[in-house]
Amino acid sequence: MRRVVGLIVWLVLVAFLVLGVLLIHPFGYPPSQMDDYIIENAQEETGNNNVVASVVFDYRGYDTLGEATILFTAVTGVLLLLRTLKRREEGS
Amino acid sequence: MLSKIVRTVANQLILFILIFGLYVIAHGHLTPGGGFQGGAVIVSGVVMLIVAFGSKELKKSLREHVLSVMESSGALMFIILAFIGIGTVFFYNLLVGTPIFGRIPPDGPNPGDFWTGGVVPLMNLAVGLKVVAGLSAVVLAMALFSSGEEVEE
Numbered sequence: 255m256r257r258v259v260g261l262i263v264w265l266v267l268v269a270f271l272v273l274g275v276l277l278i279h280p281f282g283y284p285p286s287q288m289d290d291y292i293i294e295n296a297q298e299e300t301g302n303n304n305v306v307a308s309v310v311f312d313y314r315g316y317d318t319l320g321e322a323t324i325l326f327t328a329v330t331g332v333l334l335l336l337r338t339l340k341r342r343e344e345g346s
Numbered sequence: 347m348l349s350k351i352v353r354t355v356a357n358q359l360i361l362f363i364l365i366f367g368l369y370v371i372a373h374g375h376l377t378p379g380g381g382f383q384g385g386a387v388i389v390s391g392v393v394m395l396i397v398a399f400g401s402k403e404l405k406k407s408l409r410e411h412v413l414s415v416m417e418s419s420g421a422l423m424f425i426i427l428a429f430i431g432i433g434t435v436f437f438y439n440l441l442v443g444t445p446i447f448g449r450i451p452p453d454g455p456n457p458g459d460f461w462t463g464g465v466v467p468l469m470n471l472a473v474g475l476k477v478v479a480g481l482s483a484v485v486l487a488m489a490l491f492s493s494g495e496e497v498e499e
Contacts, residue, residue, distance in 0.1 A: 301442050301450045301462040302375045310380065311466045315428060315437030318469075321382075322476060326421055329480040333410075336491045 347400040356398035363391035367478075374470035375463035381470040385477025392482045401489035413483040420476030427465050427472060439464040 292309060302308035310318055347353070370377075371384030396404055431438025441447050441464040449462045 297451055297453055299442070300439050300466065301448070301464055302466055303451055303456065303458050303462070304375050304377060304380075306378070307375045307380055307463070307466055307470070311469045312437065312439050312464075318473070319424070319428065322421055322424055322473060325476065325480055326417070329417065329484050332484045333414075333487050336487050 347403065348398050352398050356394055360391050360395060363394070364388060367391065367474075371470055371474035372467070373460075375466045376458040376460070381473030382477055384470075385474045385481065388474075388478050389481040389485065393485055396485065396489050401486060401493055404486065405490065408482060408486060410483060410486070413479045413486075416479035417476050417483070420472045420474075420479065423472035424469055424476070427469050430465060439466070441465050441468075 292305065292313060296302060296305045296308045296313075300308040300312045302312075367384045367388035369384075370379035370387055371381055374380035374384065392404075392408075428437050431440040434440075442450065447461055447463050447465070447467055449459055451459055451462050
C-alpha cells in the first residue's frame with residue numbers, strides 16, 4: 255500500500271517537473287524591461303560601478319536579507335547540534 | 347598540528363589572505379565581489395590555520411562568544427542600514443548625494459571612486475563581518491567536534 259502511494263506521488267511529481275521544463279518560456283522571451291532599466295539607471299541612482307552589488311543590496315535587498323537569515327539559522331543550527339551531541343556522548 | 351615548515355608558511359600567508367579578503371569586501375561596490383565572497387576568502391584563511399595548527403591551538407585565540415557577538419552585530423547593522431531608508435521605502439538608498447559615500451560616478455566605464463555607492467559599501471561591511479564570524483564559528487566547531495574536543499560554551 256505504501257509503495258503504491260509512493261509510486262503515485264512520485265509519478266505526479268515527475269510529471270509536474272517534466273511539464274514545467276517543457277512549458278518554460280524560450281530563453282529571453284518575453285523581453286523584460288527591468289534589466290534594461292537597471293543597466294541604464296543603476297549608476298546614477300545608486301552610485302555603484304558594480305551593478306551586481308547595486309541589485310543585490312539595493313534593488314533586491316529583501317533577497318539578501320533572506321540570505322543573511324539563512325546563514326544565521328545555519329550557523330545557529332550547527333552549533334546547537336554539535337553541542338547537544340557532545341553532551342549526550344558524555345552523559346551516556 | 348603539522349610540521350614546522352607548514353606552520354611557518356601558513357603564518358606568512360595569512361596576512362596576504364586577510365588583506366585580499368578585506369580588499370574584496372571594501373571594494374564590493376566597485377569591482378566583482380562583495381561581503382559574501384570576501385568573507386569566504388577570509389574564512390578560507392581560517393581553515394588554513396586550522397589545518398596547520400590544529401583546532402585545539404586555534405581555540406585559544408578564536409573565542410566562540412566573540413564570534414557570535416560579531417555575527418549578531420553584523421546582522422543587526424545590516425537591518426539597521428535597511429531601516430535607514432524606511433521614510434521612503436524599506437532598503438531605500440538614502441546616502442546617495444550626501445558627503446558619506448554619496449558621490450555619483452560618471453555614466454559608463456570609469457576608473458572608480460571609493461566614496462560612491464550610498465549604503466552599499468556599509469552593507470558589504472556588515473555582511474562581510476557576519477560571514478567571517480559565522481563561517482569561522484561553524485568550521486571551528488566542526489573541527490573541534492571531529493577531533494573530540496569540547497566545544498566552548
